[in-house]
Amino acid sequence: MGNVAFAHGEKKSGSAAVVKEQTDWGIAGDAVNVVRTIDVSMGDDMRFKPGKLEVKEGETIRFRVKNTGKLLHEFVIGTKAxxxxxxxxxxxxxxxxxxxxxxxxxxAGEAGEIIWTFNRAGNFEFACLIAGHFQAGMVGTITVVAQ
Known part of the structure; x- marks a missing residue:
């Protein structure tokens, strides 16, 4: 499948190389390094299931994100700020x-995927940043445990 992401409103496809830029919460990962897959669902109740995740520093995770709702949702990993x-x-x-x-x-009704390497320990979050969704509490936490 590879790294598939959609911009708001229109689908984009293509095999453009993922830009690997170090962030405070990690760096884009490669499928060959995936140690486990975490399934997350998001719905129109403005909640993620599960809402709390724990990973180990250094792990490359495949997030399989399913939208169970009728609205567009997104899964964005980052710091709280x-x-x-x-x-x-x-x-x-x-x-x-x-x-x-x-x-x-x-x-709505589709699935997306992110492959991410958590190379920094700390407390991070994932959220839906679509206007109103974040404000309604569509946020979850990721704890990256130091090695």
Whole structure:
């Protein structure tokens, strides 16, 4: 399958190479390094299931994200501050397209995937930053346990 992400509103496909940029919460991972897959569902109740995840520093995780709702949702990994800042921007510019390797935009009834290497310990979060969704509490936590 590979890294598939959708921009808001329209589907994009293609095999553009993922830009590997170190962030505070890790770096884009490679499928060959995946140690486990975590399934996460997100729905119109503005909740993720599960809402709390724990991974070990150094693990490369495949997140399989299923949208069980009728609305577009997204799964964005980041720091609490980074996601809050991005959510504010989304309120101001709801049509803003953004596409990073730590984001999966998933249309109703579909699934998306992110492969991410958690190479820094700490407390991070995943959130849906679509205007109103983040504000309604569509946020989960990721604890990265130091080796």
């Amino acid at each position: 980074e996601n809050a800042k991005h959510a504010e921007l989304m309120l101001k510019f709801p049509g803003m397209e953004h596409d990073e390797p730590y984001m999966a935009h998933v249309n």
